[in-house]
Amino acid sequence: MEDLHHTCQWGTGKRWGKAETETGMTRLALSDSDKQARDWFVKTTEDLGCTVTIDEMGNIFAVRPGLKNDRPPTFAGSHLDTQPTGGRYDGILGVHAGIEMLKVLNENWIETEYPVGVVNWTNEEGARFPMSMSSSGVWAGSIPLSTAHNLREVHPGTATMAEELSRIGYLGSVPASHEATPMAAHFELHIEQGPLLEMANKKVGVVTGVQAYKWLTINVKGRDTHTGTTDLKSRADALLAASKMILHSHRLATANNALASTGILNLKPGSTNTVPGDVSFSLDIRAPADATVARVLALVEQDFPKIAAGENLSGLNDGGTPSLPCTVSITEDFDSPATTFHASCIDAVTRAAHRVLGPEGKSLTMEMTSGAGHDSVYASKRCPTSMIFVPCREGMSHNPEEFCKEDDCAIGAEVLLHAVLRFDRM
Amino acid sequence: MEDLHHTCQWGTGKRWGKAETETGMTRLALSDSDKQARDWFVKTTEDLGCTVTIDEMGNIFAVRPGLKNDRPPTFAGSHLDTQPTGGRYDGILGVHAGIEMLKVLNENWIETEYPVGVVNWTNEEGARFPMSMSSSGVWAGSIPLSTAHNLREVHPGTATMAEELSRIGYLGSVPASHEATPMAAHFELHIEQGPLLEMANKKVGVVTGVQAYKWLTINVKGRDTHTGTTDLKSRADALLAASKMILHSHRLATANNALASTGILNLKPGSTNTVPGDVSFSLDIRAPADATVARVLALVEQDFPKIAAGENLSGLNDGGTPSLPCTVSITEDFDSPATTFHASCIDAVTRAAHRVLGPEGKSLTMEMTSGAGHDSVYASKRCPTSMIFVPCREGMSHNPEEFCKEDDCAIGAEVLLHAVLRFDRM
Ligand SMILES: NC(=O)NCCC(=O)O
Ligand SMILES: NC(=O)NCCC(=O)O
Numbered sequence: 001m002e003d004l005h006h007t008c009q010w011g012t013g014k015r016w017g018k019a020e021t022e023t024g025m026t027r028l029a030l031s032d033s034d035k036q037a038r039d040w041f042v043k044t045t046e047d048l049g050c051t052v053t054i055d056e057m058g059n060i061f062a063v064r065p066g067l068k069n070d071r072p073p074t075f076a077g078s079h080l081d082t083q084p085t086g087g088r089y090d091g092i093l094g095v096h097a098g099i100e101m102l103k104v105l106n107e108n109w110i111e112t113e114y115p116v117g118v119v120n121w122t123n124e125e126g127a128r129f130p131m132s133m134s135s136s137g138v139w140a141g142s143i144p145l146s147t148a149h150n151l152r153e154v155h156p157g158t159a160t161m162a163e164e165l166s167r168i169g170y171l172g173s174v175p176a177s178h179e180a181t182p183m184a185a186h187f188e189l190h191i192e193q194g195p196l197l198e199m200a201n202k203k204v205g206v207v208t209g210v211q212a213y214k215w216l217t218i219n220v221k222g223r224d225t226h227t228g229t230t231d232l233k234s235r236a237d238a239l240l241a242a243s244k245m246i247l248h249s250h251r252l253a254t255a256n257n258a259l260a261s262t263g264i265l266n267l268k269p270g271s272t273n274t275v276p277g278d279v280s281f282s283l284d285i286r287a288p289a290d291a292t293v294a295r296v297l298a299l300v301e302q303d304f305p306k307i308a309a310g311e312n313l314s315g316l317n318d319g320g321t322p323s324l325p326c327t328v329s330i331t332e333d334f335d336s337p338a339t340t341f342h343a344s345c346i347d348a349v350t351r352a353a354h355r356v357l358g359p360e361g362k363s364l365t366m367e368m369t370s371g372a373g374h375d376s377v378y379a380s381k382r383c384p385t386s387m388i389f390v391p392c393r394e395g396m397s398h399n400p401e402e403f404c405k406e407d408d409c410a411i412g413a414e415v416l417l418h419a420v421l422r423f424d425r426m
Numbered sequence: 427m428e429d430l431h432h433t434c435q436w437g438t439g440k441r442w443g444k445a446e447t448e449t450g451m452t453r454l455a456l457s458d459s460d461k462q463a464r465d466w467f468v469k470t471t472e473d474l475g476c477t478v479t480i481d482e483m484g485n486i487f488a489v490r491p492g493l494k495n496d497r498p499p500t501f502a503g504s505h506l507d508t509q510p511t512g513g514r515y516d517g518i519l520g521v522h523a524g525i526e527m528l529k530v531l532n533e534n535w536i537e538t539e540y541p542v543g544v545v546n547w548t549n550e551e552g553a554r555f556p557m558s559m560s561s562s563g564v565w566a567g568s569i570p571l572s573t574a575h576n577l578r579e580v581h582p583g584t585a586t587m588a589e590e591l592s593r594i595g596y597l598g599s600v601p602a603s604h605e606a607t608p609m610a611a612h613f614e615l616h617i618e619q620g621p622l623l624e625m626a627n628k629k630v631g632v633v634t635g636v637q638a639y640k641w642l643t644i645n646v647k648g649r650d651t652h653t654g655t656t657d658l659k660s661r662a663d664a665l666l667a668a669s670k671m672i673l674h675s676h677r678l679a680t681a682n683n684a685l686a687s688t689g690i691l692n693l694k695p696g697s698t699n700t701v702p703g704d705v706s707f708s709l710d711i712r713a714p715a716d717a718t719v720a721r722v723l724a725l726v727e728q729d730f731p732k733i734a735a736g737e738n739l740s741g742l743n744d745g746g747t748p749s750l751p752c753t754v755s756i757t758e759d760f761d762s763p764a765t766t767f768h769a770s771c772i773d774a775v776t777r778a779a780h781r782v783l784g785p786e787g788k789s790l791t792m793e794m795t796s797g798a799g800h801d802s803v804y805a806s807k808r809c810p811t812s813m814i815f816v817p818c819r820e821g822m823s824h825n826p827e828e829f830c831k832e833d834d835c836a837i838g839a840e841v842l843l844h845a846v847l848r849f850d851r852m
Binding site: 083084085125126127130132154155156192193194195211213215223224225226227228229230231232234237239240242243244246247250251253254255259261262263264265267268269270271272273274275276277282284286314315316318319320321370371372373395396397398399400 | 701747
């Protein structure tokens with residue numbers, strides 16, 4: 001916990017409580033504060049005897065040799081980047097638990113059968129460069145290197161990921177690939193980010209998979225016109241149309257037991273007395289099954305053009321003056337199908353949890369799927385993978401007040417250690 | 427027209443046609459390009475024999491002496507700033523017609539009874555510093571100098587108006603006041619910015635007044651949460667609530683024969699996978715009568731908190747999962763009550779139009795009120811005022827494609843000249 005809070009000096013966010021550590025985090029991927037956290041990670045793992053490799057996506061792999069080294073390491077991994085208004089645990093806990101694992105192994109003179117490692121993946125959040133898990137995605141061969149390198153930051157939209165990797169000195173020369181940097185397995189400790197463990201009074205979630213999601217960009221085009229001289233029927237108001245689409249996506253999500261969320265919206269020209277002619281917004285669609293996400297996407301593709309054209313879909317126009325048509329274009333930026341983790345890793349986590357939690361282990365553990373994406377999604381495409389969830393207060397995440405009790409962090413870290421050791425021996 | 431297009435080299439905007447002059451304008455108040463246009467205005471009017479005064483708001487008054495100079499000048503005035511995606515005529519035409527008036531007087535050795543002048547008012551658009559007609563408002567004593575000086579630019583929100591005035595060298599020392607710089611009358615030529623003249627096949631609009639409007643900022647507060655792990659009912663989604671408010675404002679406007687428009691919307695934190703906890707947007711409410719604007723405002727103040735709290739107002743929640751409450755705060759930033767112009771100025775414009783248009787003058791002229799605000803609104807509080815409208819293509823304005831035929835510009839400029847001369851003699 002000392003290390004974790006120490007590194008939160010880089011990118012400290014909004015204060016929410018009186019205690020020193022009661023602030024959130026603002027450590028966007030490849031920012032100056034991310035560089036500082038990375039430098040600390042490299043120095044610390046090297047001091048612990050690791051060999052550190054940095055790949056073309058800035059993923060940092062720290063490897064501690066085993067008795068034999070002719071097979072790939074078993075990795076603990078997560079990420080050090082945060083949301084713009086994130087907390088101290090999302091990703092950060094998993095990386096620090098990996099470092100703690102290295103310390104415990106060293107302090108106890110433990111030699112593993114094969115090497116073990118800790119990986120810090122780049123831009124997991126997708127908050128700055130709008131593709132989550134982008135760099136484990138490249139490593140897995142699922143996202144082309146050039147696509148990731150050319151991702152442009154969301155605000156203010158100037159720098160690309162390749163430029164920022166180079167600027168902060170983390171554009172490594174090793175190919176970002178599971179072939180160049182193979183893994184025997186990938187384990188990830190993470191806060192749940194939802195309320196289920198807390199509500200069920202459980203200490204550990206054994207994560208069996210991750211729900212499906214897609215990220216879209218919706219662009220609505222209308223016509224810039226004067227707010228004072230253009231009567232309602234002569235407008236093509238792109239923001240009014242976008243507002244209807246956002247409302248409609250909420251209804252579609254409700255009807256299909258899915259989630260739909262808009263986190264980014266930009267409009268042009270952005271003047272109080274000009275009806276905006278150009279609005280772009282993000283749409284994040286999620287559901288446990290791929291088919292559900294596909295169905296909501298199909299409905300969006302079917303309905304948004306109708307809303308743009310002015311059809312009175314679900315009564316959205318009731319009571320409002322009909323106006324001129326807008327047009328809409330829909331781009332799919334990112335697709336993460338539903339993921340199922342590997343039985344032997346799930347088993348390793350289950351057994352590790354039962355061991356760490358003692359006699360009550362079974363009743364304090366539950367299997368669950370993740371609502372959020374994680375680098376384990378892409379890791380699982382190339383090696384056996386599973387995750388360990390620990391409860392966080394009120395299930396809150398992507399919020400400065402995100403909080404995980406010290407004891408729960410410790411339980412999670414111990415389960416991670418034992419899961420890795422168990423897999424190594426297997 | 428040559429002068430007008432010449433000065434549109436400073437702040438040239440989006441191209442919409444092939445001809446050299448077929449581009450829009452992007453000349454935000456107090457930008458570098460505004461400074462260049464101002465410098466040209468000062469040099470040109472001085473070369474034409476005027477005395478130039480710059481006040482604390484950067485308003486530029488160019489005065490040509492009369493036979494007698496013991497009474498204030500009769501002014502022609504408008505503005506050289508534009509919208510971010512504006513055209514070549516809104517404001518610019520009026521200033522250039524004033525300069526053309528000076529040239530015609532000089533070339534014809536005409537001596538007026540009293541001085542005549544041309545004024546370029548600062549930040550009429552309110553597009554960069556979000557208060558329209560801010561500097562004629564200070565001149566009229568309606569807006570405190572400190573309020574205007576402290577206005578902060580909309581994007582990116584760093585500089586104040588005083589800082590920008592000073593930066594471009596237009597923070598004059600003369601008090602911005604109708605007492606320091608009195609006017610006998612104020613005439614303003616402007617494109618209509620609406621479709622009525624064109625539809626009615628008229629050449630000149632005699633403007634008898636301006637409709638009422640208010641500008642509000644609405645701030646909605648919810649809670650930043652994860653888009654993938656927060657079920658719909660556990661969200662306080664500030665953007666979903668804001669979307670409902672925007673839709674509702676359109677319904678309120680429809681029901682009350684008013685206009686309601688949102689041209690600016692900013693959200694935080696602005697990440698694809700974080701439900702936004704903080705959304706601010708502008709609301710521009712207009713109607714011919716003050717009472718209508720007041721009624722819509724009262725409805726907004728009554729209904730927006732209900733929408734934020736989650737009430738199913740006008741069926742806005744139908745089909746969507748109910749969620750946690752947001753809160754809303756509403757600030758009135760600007761208020762421009764309905765304006766009636768001065769009978770003798772209206773008469774001067776009418777007679778001038780009839781004279782310029784010849785025998786058909788009566789049938790080519792119509793009285794009308796303005797949907798847009800103009801510096802004449804504030805001028806009219808301190809001196810007799812009226813305006814001259816000329817048709818613009820499809821009524822389009824605050825759009826790069828805004829267009830006024832050369833002949834119509836010329837007619838407007840002639841009417842302006844004759845209205846000023848008529849008033850001077852009166
Ligand atoms: N764990 C986490 O918050 N990941 C971000 C990727 C996502 O959007 O789910
Ligand atoms: N003429 C004009 O576009 N003025 C801007 C002020 C307004 O919003 O009406």
